[in-house]
Amino acid sequence: MPMNFSSIKQTWFSNIRGDLLAGIVVALALIPEAIAFSIIAGVDPKVGLYASFSICVIIAFAGGRPGMISAATGAMALVMVTLVKEHGLQYLLAATVLTGVLQILAGVLKLGALMRFVSRSVITGFVNALAILIFMAQLPELTNVSWVVYAMTAAGLAIIYGFPYITKAIPSPLVTIVVLTAISMAMGLDIRTVGDMGELPSSLPVFLLPDVPLNLETLKIIFPYAVTLAVVGLLESMMTASIVDDLTDTPSNKNRECMGQGVANIATGFIGGMAGCAMIGQSVINVKSGGRSRLSTLSAGVILLLMVVFLGRWVSQIPMAALVAVMIMVSIGTFSWDSVRKLREHPPSSSIVMIATVVVTVSTHDLAKGVFVGVLLSGIFFAHKVGRVLRVDSASEDGGNTRVYRVVGQVFFASSEAFIAGFDFKEVVPKVQIDVSRAHFWDITGVSALDKAVLKFRREGTEVEVIGMNEASATLVDRFAIHDKPGAVEQLMH
Amino acid sequence: MNKVYACIDGLKTSTAVIDWAAWSANRLGVPLELLHVLERDPDSTAVTDFSGAIGLGAQEMLLQQLSDLDAQRGKLAQEAGRQMLASAQARATALGVQQVDGRMRHGDFVDTVTELEPDARLFVLGEHYQATAGSRLHLDHHLERVIRAVKRPVLVATAEHFLPPERFVLAYDGSPTALKMAETVARSPMLKGLPALVAMCAADTPAAHAQLGVAKGLLEEAGFAVEATLLPGDPDNTLPQLPQLQGAALLVMGAYGHSRIRHLVIGSTTTTLLRMSKVPVLVMR
Numbered sequence: 001m002p003m004n005f006s007s008i009k010q011t012w013f014s015n016i017r018g019d020l021l022a023g024i025v026v027a028l029a030l031i032p033e034a035i036a037f038s039i040i041a042g043v044d045p046k047v048g049l050y051a052s053f054s055i056c057v058i059i060a061f062a063g064g065r066p067g068m069i070s071a072a073t074g075a076m077a078l079v080m081v082t083l084v085k086e087h088g089l090q091y092l093l094a095a096t097v098l099t100g101v102l103q104i105l106a107g108v109l110k111l112g113a114l115m116r117f118v119s120r121s122v123i124t125g126f127v128n129a130l131a132i133l134i135f136m137a138q139l140p141e142l143t144n145v146s147w148v149v150y151a152m153t154a155a156g157l158a159i160i161y162g163f164p165y166i167t168k169a170i171p172s173p174l175v176t177i178v179v180l181t182a183i184s185m186a187m188g189l190d191i192r193t194v195g196d197m198g199e200l201p202s203s204l205p206v207f208l209l210p211d212v213p214l215n216l217e218t219l220k221i222i223f224p225y226a227v228t229l230a231v232v233g234l235l236e237s238m239m240t241a242s243i244v245d246d247l248t249d250t251p252s253n254k255n256r257e258c259m260g261q262g263v264a265n266i267a268t269g270f271i272g273g274m275a276g277c278a279m280i281g282q283s284v285i286n287v288k289s290g291g292r293s294r295l296s297t298l299s300a301g302v303i304l305l306l307m308v309v310f311l312g313r314w315v316s317q318i319p320m321a322a323l324v325a326v327m328i329m330v331s332i333g334t335f336s337w338d339s340v341r342k343l344r345e346h347p348p349s350s351s352i353v354m355i356a357t358v359v360v361t362v363s364t365h366d367l368a369k370g371v372f373v374g375v376l377l378s379g380i381f382f383a384h385k386v387g388r389v390l391r392v393d394s395a396s397e398d399g400g401n402t403r404v405y406r407v408v409g410q411v412f413f414a415s416s417e418a419f420i421a422g423f424d425f426k427e428v429v430p431k432v433q434i435d436v437s438r439a440h441f442w443d444i445t446g447v448s449a450l451d452k453a454v455l456k457f458r459r460e461g462t463e464v465e466v467i468g469m470n471e472a473s474a475t476l477v478d479r480f481a482i483h484d485k486p487g488a489v490e491q492l493m494h
Numbered sequence: 495m496n497k498v499y500a501c502i503d504g505l506k507t508s509t510a511v512i513d514w515a516a517w518s519a520n521r522l523g524v525p526l527e528l529l530h531v532l533e534r535d536p537d538s539t540a541v542t543d544f545s546g547a548i549g550l551g552a553q554e555m556l557l558q559q560l561s562d563l564d565a566q567r568g569k570l571a572q573e574a575g576r577q578m579l580a581s582a583q584a585r586a587t588a589l590g591v592q593q594v595d596g597r598m599r600h601g602d603f604v605d606t607v608t609e610l611e612p613d614a615r616l617f618v619l620g621e622h623y624q625a626t627a628g629s630r631l632h633l634d635h636h637l638e639r640v641i642r643a644v645k646r647p648v649l650v651a652t653a654e655h656f657l658p659p660e661r662f663v664l665a666y667d668g669s670p671t672a673l674k675m676a677e678t679v680a681r682s683p684m685l686k687g688l689p690a691l692v693a694m695c696a697a698d699t700p701a702a703h704a705q706l707g708v709a710k711g712l713l714e715e716a717g718f719a720v721e722a723t724l725l726p727g728d729p730d731n732t733l734p735q736l737p738q739l740q741g742a743a744l745l746v747m748g749a750y751g752h753s754r755i756r757h758l759v760i761g762s763t764t765t766t767l768l769r770m771s772k773v774p775v776l777v778m779r
Binding site for chain 1: 544556
């Protein structure tokens with residue numbers, strides 16, 4: 001569809017009041033998150049805040065999913081920890097730019113379509129692992145501290161979940177932050193504040209080139225991180241996009257989203273921000289607050305920057321306990337509660353895939369590895385299940401002189417052993433017929449299993465005849481490429 | 495390419511749209527299909543939770559809440575649409591159309607129309623420029639977007655009561671597109687037998703007269719009673735004032751010949767004429 005005036009109106013100005021209000025709510029929730037994720041990554045809060053501003057604003061224009069919020073995220077921050085620790089901020093900025101380039105490439109190559117191989121269980125596992133990791137990242141703030149911090153955090157959580165019962169007109173995380181900051185300042189409490197964690201933005205961001213040598217050595221350092229960042233960023237963005245699709249019952253353009261994420265990360269790297277992606281929790285908050293169009297994303301980014309730059313003095317006074325409370329809320333809200341409740345209802349293989357994704361991710365702190373294991377496991381489970389759809393029947397004919405085997409089902413790597421086991425090689429008959437006209441041979445392993453069976457019979461001195469090989473091998477779709485011809489499905493289902 | 499699609503929305507032009515569509519279907523001798531598109535109205539989503547707090551199962555609960563809201567609204571819209579289509583069908587049948595079908599689709603209006611285009615001979619739409627409520631403004635864009643999107647002719651009915659047209663005016667500018675349009679009109683059974691006026695806004699030059707003559711000749715050859723006139727000035731202002739374009743008449747014109755950039759800078763004759771015309775307009779590509 002051409003981008004004309006009306007669709008601009010639809011994706012930008014169809015819901016102005018709701019979008020602006022939701023934008024404010026989201027901006028307020030983004031500030032503590034951006035600071036917290038900067039701390040996870042080991043950089044100054046301003047790196048995450050600049051990133052959240054720039055990603056939010058650019059995605060509003062370049063993204064493919066109106067109403068989705070992208071900014072500096074925990075998933076990405078977790079990936080970059082060692083890079084920052086070993087090589088410093090400048091290499092992170094260079095990696096951010098490279099991440100963007102890779103994501104644009106993914107969009108151009110339409111890799112968004114690969115998401116269909118990531119099953120529902122893997123997605124749920126990813127989301128749950130993310131929630132657990134965000135929660136775990138708060139623990140350093142809660143260990144070896146005075147009881148005041150615990151009290152503050154508990155009070156913060158009480159306000160966050162209790163205040164909405166009084167009114168839903170004001171964001172309760174904001175109330176938490178304001179109240180706890182006021183208490184801490186008034187009583188002169190000696191607890192850690194945001195200001196202790198590093199530099200806050202004092203001006204609008206400016207364009208700067210990452211200060212790294214442009215050579216192969218640099219590329220060697222940043223490339224592995226950039227690949228992981230690109231994969232994790234796209235995974236979370238695609239997942240969030242489909243969550244927002246479901247919530248709003250509207251479609252999104254996944255490839256445009258890939259490229260939009262890329263553009264946003266490139267620009268972010270050049271203004272001194274860390275790589276980011278779409279955020280599940282914030283997008284849910286946005287939709288819940290009435291945000292639907294690109295305007296809510298844009299306003300969230302702009303309001304975020306204005307508040308941080310002009311209220312920076314106050315922001316630095318926010319006690320870390322308040323941020324921890326907000327982040328615990330985010331991790332609880334991100335967690336897929338349904339997946340735990342229905343763990344027993346779901347098929348065991350799905351639950352195993354979900355749990356494996358969570359376990360691998362949490363133990364390696366790398367969402368990409370978790371998803372890889374999840375996808376691998378779901379592939380193996382699927383192959384195992386389909387492999388069971390195979391039956392070899394036999395009947396004696398021609399007065400006991402011929403044994404007829406009828407093979408029905410799928411013959412491929414996972415079922416070739418069961419296929420061989422279906423034949424009785426010990427039986428002494430002069431002639432064997434193998435009817436494979438209702439079997440499907442999917443790969444070389446399946447075909448060689450048949451060869452093996454034929455050979456075994458021959459070696460016993462039995463005459464073998466294979467019936468219906470043409471129909472059966474028609475399923476070797478790779479070779480004959482019949483899958484795109486009309487009637488292919490009927491032919492496969494014969 | 496064998497149906498007349500009447501796009502009805504329940505606003506005040508719908509009756510005129512049904513009447514014009516029935517008249518066209520009868521003239522063309524093709525079936526009539528009544529189309530009602532259920533569009534999602536994003537600003538009607540009423541969630542007033544600015545608490546920004548998300549707890550356990552926030553996503554599932556929000557999905558439940560939003561889909562419940564949509565389900566209620568969707569049911570009402572479906573019921574209203576069904577009733578509207580039923581009464582429209584009855585009206586079209588009473589007007590003597592042999593085959594009338596109703597069809598309701600979810601989705602974007604322009605996308606739906608584009609999907610149905612291969613089947614269509616003609617689309618009939620209502621214009622809503624007179625609509626006062628701000629929320630209806632976007633329907634104007636529907637009209638413009640449909641005319642830009644589809645290659646089939648579009649008949650834009652005005653809110654006035656339907657009068658069987660007694661004559662039609664062909665807005666002609668001498669361009670190849672306009673010539674093709676004249677040829678299509680000459681071939682089609684839709685306007686057969688109606689007196690025609692070929693109007694051209696141009697300076698009084700022999701070249702202009704010659705161009706006008708070509709169009710006139712084309713229609714005369716096809717058996718139309720044709721007059722031709724050369725008007726001074728600008729089509730936007732002159733054409734709607736023509737005495738032949740008052741009352742029971744139809745304006746036939748081409749659509750959006752110029753680039754979008756030119757449209758942005760100096761405006762589009764098509765859009766202006768659609769807005770200014772007091773009689774229904776048949777827009778052809």
